[in-house]
Amino acid sequence: MPIDLELALAQPIAPLEVAIERGRLQAFARAIGETDPVYFDVDAARAAGYPDIPAAPTYLFSIEMEAVPPLGWLTDLGVDLSMVLHGEQRFRYRQMLHAGEHVTVRRRVADAFIKGPGAFLVKKTEFLRGDVIVADAEGVVIVKEKHA
Amino acid sequence: MISVADLSRLSVGYELPALEVGPITRTTLELFASASGDDNPVHIDADAARAAGLDDVFAHGMLSMAYLGRLLIKWVPQERIHSFGVRFVAITPVDASPRCEGTVVGVDDGLAEVALRIVLADGTVTLTGSAVIDIS
Numbered sequence: 001m002p003i004d005l006e007l008a009l010a011q012p013i014a015p016l017e018v019a020i021e022r023g024r025l026q027a028f029a030r031a032i033g034e035t036d037p038v039y040f041d042v043d044a045a046r047a048a049g050y051p052d053i054p055a056a057p058t059y060l061f062s063i064e065m066e067a068v069p070p071l072g073w074l075t076d077l078g079v080d081l082s083m084v085l086h087g088e089q090r091f092r093y094r095q096m097l098h099a100g101e102h103v104t105v106r107r108r109v110a111d112a113f114i115k116g117p118g119a120f121l122v123k124k125t126e127f128l129r130g131d132v133i134v135a136d137a138e139g140v141v142i143v144k145e146k147h148a
Numbered sequence: 149m150i151s152v153a154d155l156s157r158l159s160v161g162y163e164l165p166a167l168e169v170g171p172i173t174r175t176t177l178e179l180f181a182s183a184s185g186d187d188n189p190v191h192i193d194a195d196a197a198r199a200a201g202l203d204d205v206f207a208h209g210m211l212s213m214a215y216l217g218r219l220l221i222k223w224v225p226q227e228r229i230h231s232f233g234v235r236f237v238a239i240t241p242v243d244a245s246p247r248c249e250g251t252v253v254g255v256d257d258g259l260a261e262v263a264l265r266i267v268l269a270d271g272t273v274t275l276t277g278s279a280v281i282d283i284s
Contacts, residue, residue, distance in 0.1 A: 024183070031183035032175070032214040033169060036221065048225075057217040057232055065185030080228055082200035086209040089243050090233025090277075096226065138233075 003077055003119045003143050008112040013073045013123075016105040018066050025053050025099055028062060045098075052098040059134055060091055064105055064125060073107065073123070079143050087120065087140035094135040097127070104128040110138075119143040150223055155283045158260050162252040167219040170245035172207050177242065180211045207240035210273050216264050219248040227282075230259065234277030240272055244268050250279070258284030 022042070029039035034056060037044035045053045055063075067073070071081055097103060104127075111122035126139040170176075174192075181192050186208050189196030197205045213234050220229055240246060246266045255263035264277040 027179075027183040031179040032211065033176075034218055047206065054226060056214070056275065057221065057226060057229060058214045060212060061213075062184045062186075070185050070187060082190060082196065084188075086236050088233065088235045089213060092231045093229055127181060 002118055003079055003121070005112040005114070005119065008077050008109050009117075011109070011139075013107040013109070014067075015107070016067055016103075017065070018103045018105060018111050018133070020055060020063070020097055020099050020103060022053050022099040024062075025059065027054055028059055029056060030062045032056070032058075042099075045066065050098055052100045055097040055099075057091065057093070060097075060127060060137055061089065061139075062125065063097075063103055064107065064137070069129065073109075074088075074121075074141065080089075085118075085142040085144065087142045088140045091135060092135045093135050095129070095132070097125075097129065097134060101128050101129055117145045149225070151219070155224065155260075156158070156255065158252055158255055158283050160252055160255060164219060164223050164250035164252075164262065165246040167222060169215050169218075169248065171243045172211070172240065174205065174242055177205060177207060177211070180208060180214075183206065184208065184210060184214075186210060198202065202239070203241075205242050207242065207244065208238075209234075209236040209275070212236070212240055212246060212266055213277075215246060215248050216250075216266060216279075218275060219250055219264070220262075223250070224281055230280040230282055232277070232279040234264065234275045236274070238272050238274045238275055240266075240268070240274045244274075246274060252279075255283070258282065 033101045106126045110124045121141045169253040250262045253263045262279045
């Protein structure tokens with residue numbers, strides 16, 4: 001068994017407080033090959049109607065990765081990261097996030113089960129600005145069985 | 149970017165303008181590891197990738213998802229995206245040149261459902277997914 005399923009479901013994951021920074025959004029946009037100026041330049045963002053540079057759609061995942069260490073929620077369960085595959089990821093957006101904003105990230109393992117040779121963990125995340133949920137995410141991580 | 153008028157007239161079968169990306173070099177993977185916060189060594193250290201049973205480093209699933217994100221925000225302003233989800237189907241090897249595609253598969257009540265996929269040059273489908281877009 002690659003993971004203790006009961007522990008995965010029971011163990012709380014500490015919430016995060018993250019400040020969204022222009023430099024990080026710019027580096028992310030560059031790394032993914034984005035070219036639209038609104039994701040790099042504050043003036044372009046404001047001309048497009050945003051208060052500041054917007055966080056691109058998948059940046060929410062990187063907000064979660066600001067945990068220290070980024071995949072601590074997995075290593076705290078004794079998981080070997082080289083045995084982990086990202087199975088699925090989805091986001092639901094209510095409001096955009098922008099540089100200069102502060103986000104609270106609440107996470108929990110909502111489901112954990114064995115399927116075939118792996119353990120599946122379903123992690124649900126809520127992103128809050130103040131007390132308003134601006135987005136939520138669901139990710140499925142597969143922990144492969146280690147072969148001796 | 150599609151006009152508001154064309155968006156409101158969208159019908160099933162419409163193909164989004166495709167986005168061709170890459171090649172995804174080792175440098176791309178290192179920049180993405182650093183910028184995304186995902187420092188899992190299997191994406192940036194060939195020794196770690198081999199220890200995990202692969203031949204070489206491979207791309208983060210979230211890098212591919214980001215490319216599909218680019219496909220969407222090139223097509224509509226980001227605030228029109230209601231939801232966006234993917235399944236990671238196959239590994240994207242280093243030096244791959246993925247092609248991102250989307251097809252409208254449903255239009256109902258001011259929302260369009262777009263089926264998404266990423267295909268490599270050899271025909272391998274690496275990601276499948278969907279997005280719901282506000283077209284009102």
